[in-house]
Amino acid sequence: MMALVRPQFVLFGDSITEQSLRPGGWGAALADTYSRKADIIVRGYGGYNTRWALFLLNHLFPLSCPTPPVAATIFFGANDAALLGRSNQRQHVPVEEYKENLRKIIDHLKECLSSMLVVLITPPPVDEDGRKEYARSVYGEKAATLPERTNDMTGVYASECVQLAEELHIPCINLWSQMQQTPGWQKKFLSDGLHLTAEGNNVVYKGVLQVFNNAHLCAEEMPYDFPHHSEINGDQPEKVFQQKI
Amino acid sequence: MMALVRPQFVLFGDSITEQSLRPGGWGAALADTYSRKADIIVRGYGGYNTRWALFLLNHLFPLSCPTPPVAATIFFGANDAALLGRSNQRQHVPVEEYKENLRKIIDHLKECLSSMLVVLITPPPVDEDGRKEYARSVYGEKAATLPERTNDMTGVYASECVQLAEELHIPCINLWSQMQQTPGWQKKFLSDGLHLTAEGNNVVYKGVLQVFNNAHLCAEEMPYDFPHHSEINGDQPEKVFQQKI
Numbered sequence: 001m002m003a004l005v006r007p008q009f010v011l012f013g014d015s016i017t018e019q020s021l022r023p024g025g026w027g028a029a030l031a032d033t034y035s036r037k038a039d040i041i042v043r044g045y046g047g048y049n050t051r052w053a054l055f056l057l058n059h060l061f062p063l064s065c066p067t068p069p070v071a072a073t074i075f076f077g078a079n080d081a082a083l084l085g086r087s088n089q090r091q092h093v094p095v096e097e098y099k100e101n102l103r104k105i106i107d108h109l110k111e112c113l114s115s116m117l118v119v120l121i122t123p124p125p126v127d128e129d130g131r132k133e134y135a136r137s138v139y140g141e142k143a144a145t146l147p148e149r150t151n152d153m154t155g156v157y158a159s160e161c162v163q164l165a166e167e168l169h170i171p172c173i174n175l176w177s178q179m180q181q182t183p184g185w186q187k188k189f190l191s192d193g194l195h196l197t198a199e200g201n202n203v204v205y206k207g208v209l210q211v212f213n214n215a216h217l218c219a220e221e222m223p224y225d226f227p228h229h230s231e232i233n234g235d236q237p238e239k240v241f242q243q244k245i
Numbered sequence: 246m247m248a249l250v251r252p253q254f255v256l257f258g259d260s261i262t263e264q265s266l267r268p269g270g271w272g273a274a275l276a277d278t279y280s281r282k283a284d285i286i287v288r289g290y291g292g293y294n295t296r297w298a299l300f301l302l303n304h305l306f307p308l309s310c311p312t313p314p315v316a317a318t319i320f321f322g323a324n325d326a327a328l329l330g331r332s333n334q335r336q337h338v339p340v341e342e343y344k345e346n347l348r349k350i351i352d353h354l355k356e357c358l359s360s361m362l363v364v365l366i367t368p369p370p371v372d373e374d375g376r377k378e379y380a381r382s383v384y385g386e387k388a389a390t391l392p393e394r395t396n397d398m399t400g401v402y403a404s405e406c407v408q409l410a411e412e413l414h415i416p417c418i419n420l421w422s423q424m425q426q427t428p429g430w431q432k433k434f435l436s437d438g439l440h441l442t443a444e445g446n447n448v449v450y451k452g453v454l455q456v457f458n459n460a461h462l463c464a465e466e467m468p469y470d471f472p473h474h475s476e477i478n479g480d481q482p483e484k485v486f487q488q489k490i
Contacts, residue, residue, distance in 0.1 A: 005304075021277045028273050031287075032266045041284060042276075047474025055486040056471055059250075090479035226301055229292025234335035241300040 005067070006225050009034070009212075010041045012053070012060065012105070013075030016124070016196060016204075017044030024198035026205040033209065037222040041069065049079040049093045050101030057108045068112040071217060073208060074105055077123035077161060078194060081154040088148040099160040106168060117215045119208065120165045120172040122158035124200065125179050126151040127186035130193025149194065171215070173207040250312070251470050254279065254457075255286045257298070257305065257350070258320030261369070261441060261449075263289030269443035271450040278454065282467040286314065294324040294338045295346030302353045313357040316462060318453060319350055322368035322406060323439060326399040333393040344405040351413060362460045364453065365410045365417040367403035369445065370424050371396040372431035375438025394439065416460070418452040 011017050011027050020027030021042055031040040043060055045053070053076060061068065080098040082088035093101065102120065109118050128147045135143035158176035165172030179185045179200070186193070189200030196204065212218065227240045256262050256272050265272030266287055276285040288305055290298070298321060306313065325343040327333035338346065347365065354363050373392045380388035403421035410417030424430045424445070431438070434445030441449065457463065472485045 018280060021273070021280050023268065023273070023277070025277075028266070028268070028276070031273070031276070032268070032270075035263060035266050035287070036289075039286060042280070045281075045471060045474070052474070052477055052482050055482065059471075090477075091474075226290060226304075229290070229297070229336075232292075232297055232335075237297050237300065 006036075007038045007071075008041050008067070008069040009038050009071040009073075009217075010043055010060070010069040011073050011075070012043045013073065013121070014044060014048050014079055015046035016078060017042060017073075017075050018046045019195060020044060020201065020204075024201055026196075026201045026208065029201070029205040030208065033219050034222070036224050037219050038070075038217075044075075047079060047091065048076070049082075049091050050076045050098050050105070051080075051093050054101060054104060057105065061109060061112050063108075063112055065112065069116065070113070071117040071119070071212065071215075072109055073119045073121055074102065074109075075121040075123075076102065077157040078126075078149070078154065081123060081126075081157040082148055083150065083153060086146055086148040087144045095156055095160055098157055099164050102161065102164055103168075106164075106170065117212070117217065118170050119211050120161050120170060121204070121207070122161045122172065122174050122176045123154050124175045124190065124194070124196065125185065126154045127190050127193040130186055130190055132193075134192040134194075171211045173204070173211065175204065175207070178207070179203060251281075252283045252316075253286050253312070253314040254283050254316040254318075254462075255288055255305075255314040256318050256320070257288045258318065258366070259289060259293050259324055260291035261289070261323060262287060262318075262320050263291045264440060265289060265446065265449075269446055271441075271446040271453065274446070274450040275453065278464050279467070281469050282464050283315075283462075289320075292324060292336065293321070294327075294336050295321045295343050295350070296325075296338050299346060299349060302350065306354060306357050308353075308357055310357065314361065315358070316362040316364070316457065316460070317354055318364045318366055319347065319354075320366040320368075321347070322402040323371075323394070323399065326368060326371075326402040327393055328395065328398060331391055331393040332389045340401055340405055343402055344409050347406065347409055348413075351409075351415065362457070362462065363415050364456050365406055365415060366449070366452070367406040367417070367419050367421045368399050369420045369435065369439070369441065370430065371399045372435050372438040375431055375435055377438075379437040379439075416456045418449070418456065420449065420452070423452070424448060 027042045079091040080093035082091040084092050106118050109116050126149045131147050162172050162174050179189050191197045231240050272287045324336040325338035327336040329337050354361050371394045376392050407417050407419050424434050436442045476485050
């Protein structure tokens with residue numbers, strides 16, 4: 001089995017997606033797993049909320065694209081859930097709008113390719129102590145005393161994300177809830193109370209992989225692009241390429 | 246500064262390119278470095294020589310592509326240099342043909358986009374003891390006693406690669422020569438006498454980065470795709486997108 005063109009999986013989200021290409025990141029791990037099977041295209045935009053993400057849709061996913069991605073993860077909410085009246089309020093998006101923005105993103109992707117596997121990922125939980133420590137490490141005495149995000153409020157956004165996935169019958173990884181089932185999640189999975197450690201990245205990687213596997217996008221079962229070298233006849237190399245291409 | 250579409254850098258080669266997305270790999274490191282600046286597209290084909298690579302050219306780099314890559318690395322030779330009459334002779338390509346095949350690949354890429362930055366990379370040196378140990382670990386008593394590759398013969402291929410780059414005035418990373426300048430290169434840079442350790446990957450990463458930097462493809466100087474979130478006015482987010490897109 002072989003393929004001529006590798007399918008694309010796009011990871012669309014905020015900083016947690018943008019940073020996924022770092023060593024130990026979930027995007028890097030997916031790229032390795034799908035080596036010669038699919039291209040992992042990272043479209044993560046640090047600091048973005050769903051309202052700002054809408055401005056990118058037609059550019060990142062033009063409706064006229066002849067080869068749209070076959071799968072996409074949508075991973076927003078950590079910034080939408082920033083609280084009003086706190087240091088990051090510029091990023092705040094009301095929860096009802098967050099849900100509707102996610103719906104618009106999904107509608108757009110399905111319009112690109114109705115069979116696209118669209119996977120929602122909720123924001124991870126917030127460790128408020130970790131955020132305070134981080135703020136002190138950056139701003140010292142001037143650090144805001146009130147957290148700019150709370151775990152409870154982020155949980156409200158996560159819950160809307162899960163509900164939307166159920167409504168639309170698409171898969172969803174409830175990271176907010178899943179991570180909190182592990183004792184010590186605050187330091188184990190989060191590096192600064194919000195972004196992911198290597199172990200936190202691994203939770204996302206495994207979650208995405210499971211959804212892809214369930215949706216017949218299992219790397220082991222996907223064809224290589226072009227013949228494995230052992231299939232090439234040294235004396236007549238053109239044969240396998242002519243047959244299969 | 247911002248860009249609407251990220252430029253593509255393609256890494257074209259054999260297993261040493263295919264494996265570059267593994268943790269610590271040079272492809273993964275480039276993808277991280279050029280995050281939000283360029284997409285690193287890995288097109289590595291384990292076991293392939295330049296003769297077989299030619300069959301892929303029109304598929305991987307169609308001449309009609311409206312957005313060809315702006316840069317490409319060509320990293321073949323480790324398989325071409327497999328010796329006749331030894332266990333891997335199926336992969337052998339005579340050195341004159343190796344050079345002409347490289348020329349065809351370069352010509353094709355330049356036909357796609359005459360301004361494309363094409364970078365040649367020579368095969369790494371071969372640690373013959375390392376290859377023997379590897380063969381024994383896989384085949385035990387049945388392992389061939391004569392090495393399937395020698396460092397000297399691979400050096401001949403590396404030398405032709407360097408000469409071609411000089412002829413065509415394109416940059417070349419002489420990995421074969423460069424690695425051997427470090428005492429203990431055999432185990433430091435090579436995991437099985439042929440493929441790269443994390444440190445070996447780092448040599449390739451640094452070499453490619455230097456060439457890219459010299460060619461005005463320095464990540465720090467390249468624009469982000471879409472505005473940095475700090476440029477977005479919370480009350481009028483459309484402003485920066487309308488201005489810049």
